[in-house]
Amino acid sequence: DIVMTQSPDSLAVSLGERATINCKSSQSVLSNSNNKNYLAWYQQKPGQPPKLLIYWASTRESGVPDRFSGSGSGTDFTLTISSLQAEDVAVYYCQQYYNTPLTFGGGTKVEIK
Amino acid sequence: EVQLVESGGGLVQPGGSLRLSCAASGFTFSSYGMHWVRQAPGKGLVWVSHIISDGSRTKYADSVRGRFTISRDNAKSTLYLQMDSLRAEDTALYCCATFGMATPTWGQGTLVTVSS
Numbered sequence: 001d002i003v004m005t006q007s008p009d010s011l012a013v014s015l016g017e018r019a020t021i022n023c024k025s026s027q028s029v030l031s032n033s034n035n036k037n038y039l040a041w042y043q044q045k046p047g048q049p050p051k052l053l054i055y056w057a058s059t060r061e062s063g064v065p066d067r068f069s070g071s072g073s074g075t076d077f078t079l080t081i082s083s084l085q086a087e088d089v090a091v092y093y094c095q096q097y098y099n100t101p102l103t104f105g106g107g108t109k110v111e112i113k
Numbered sequence: 114e115v116q117l118v119e120s121g122g123g124l125v126q127p128g129g130s131l132r133l134s135c136a137a138s139g140f141t142f143s144s145y146g147m148h149w150v151r152q153a154p155g156k157g158l159v160w161v162s163h164i165i166s167d168g169s170r171t172k173y174a175d176s177v178r179g180r181f182t183i184s185r186d187n188a189k190s191t192l193y194l195q196m197d198s199l200r201a202e203d204t205a206l207y208c209c210a211t212f213g214m215a216t217p218t219w220g221q222g223t224l225v226t227v228s229s
Contacts, residue, residue, distance in 0.1 A: 040217055042158075049208055049222045050158065061216065093158055097212040100172055102148060102160040 002026050002096050006105030012113040019081040021108045023094035028074045031098065038098035041070055041079045043090045044107075050093060054079065086112065115139040115218050117209050122223030129199050129227070135192040135209030135220055143167070143187035145213040149194050151205035152222075161207070162194065177203075199227045 003026040013019045029038045037057035042050035052061045054070035057077055067082045081088055089112060094105040121133040135147070149161040162183040163172045171183050182195040192209050208222040 038212075049206065049219065050152075052217055052219065055217050095158070097217065100148075100160075100163045101174065102150065102163075102212075104158040104160075107157050 001101055002029065002098065002103050004094055004096055004103050004105040006092075006094055006108050008108060009106070010109040010111065012111045013081075013084045014113045015086065016083050017113075019084050019088070019110055021079040021092055021094075021110075023072075023077040023079070023105050025075045025077075025096055029096045029098035030074050037073055037077070038096055039070075039072070039077050040095045040097060041068075042093045042095065043088075044093065045090045053092075081110070084110070084112070115214070115216075117211070117218060117220035119207065119209055119220045119223040122207065122225045124226045124228065125199055126229050127200060127227055130195070130197045131199065131225060133194040133196065133207055133223055133225070135194075137190045137192065137211075140214060140218075142185075142190035145211045147183075147185060147192045148210045148212070149183060149192075149207060150210055150219075151203075151207045151225075153202070153205040156205075159205075164192070166213075196225070199225075201227050203227050 005024045007022045039057040041054040043053050044050045053064050053068050058070045069080050071078050091107045091109050093107050116138045118136045146165045148163045151161050152158050164183045168185045180198045184193045204227045206222040210219040
């Protein structure tokens, strides 16, 4: 199974400042056949199901604000919130869908400093 | 619009059974593998099971193998999860999802509570 390791576990950032979350996979999730990284990022608020933010490591889902961006390739990935807003307080998860079983990072809790 | 809608959750006693359904619309359901993922209260996301597009192959997490059965009815565009011998630790929000299209697609989930 591919192990997904997220860091940090929690993060406190001032409003308007940048938040950066890292995700590392135990093996590459880059497909040689289509040159795509099978890596997604989700946002989850209390009492709600996870919301897809980013897929293919860097493609923003429709309707997601452009302050959210994803980068990286192979085994190392980053989710960046360029200017933290109050509504961004949530837990963020990375996930690989390169193979089954799907595996998820442990989550990063983002709070306002 | 591509959509997945789960149903069938509820309160069940330990040792009981439930069957979850996931109704798909807006895409050719029979062309894509499907997954179930769950999240226990206050915990992270955990993969449960997978079924390929024609239903001929399935996979399970160790924690549910032998107790849960995934299946699908492509004529009805519906995915199922039969859950038997339920335990307290199966209490979770259960979501269906697919990752074969251009965009990963998830349902909103159905809540299963196992308690006496």
